[in-house]
Amino acid sequence: MMSAPIQPSHRASSAPHSDAAKDGHETIPTVEVGSIIGTGREAVIVHKGERYRLRITANDKLILTK
Numbered sequence: 767m768m769s770a771p772i773q774p775s776h777r778a779s780s781a782p783h784s785d786a787a788k789d790g791h792e793t794i795p796t797v798e799v800g801s802i803i804g805t806g807r808e809a810v811i812v813h814k815g816e817r818y819r820l821r822i823t824a825n826d827k828l829i830l831t832k
Contacts, residue, residue: 799828 799822803809808821811830820830 799820802811802820803822808819811818811820816832818830818832820828823829
């Protein structure tokens with residue numbers, strides 16, 4: 767089964783960057799999902815040796831499962 771391509775967002779680049787928090791004191795790293803998943807619909811993310819699956823649903827929602 768072929769995956770539908772991921773539509774680009776309003777941002778010009780998929781490179782990681784930071785957005786300033788509302789209070790202006792903290793920045794939160796922001797990553798476009800396409801830079802993690804690529805052209806597919808899912809990816810495996812490893813955190814402290816545990817594997818998690820990030821996937822895009824048929825309704826274009828993100829689900830992270832262990």
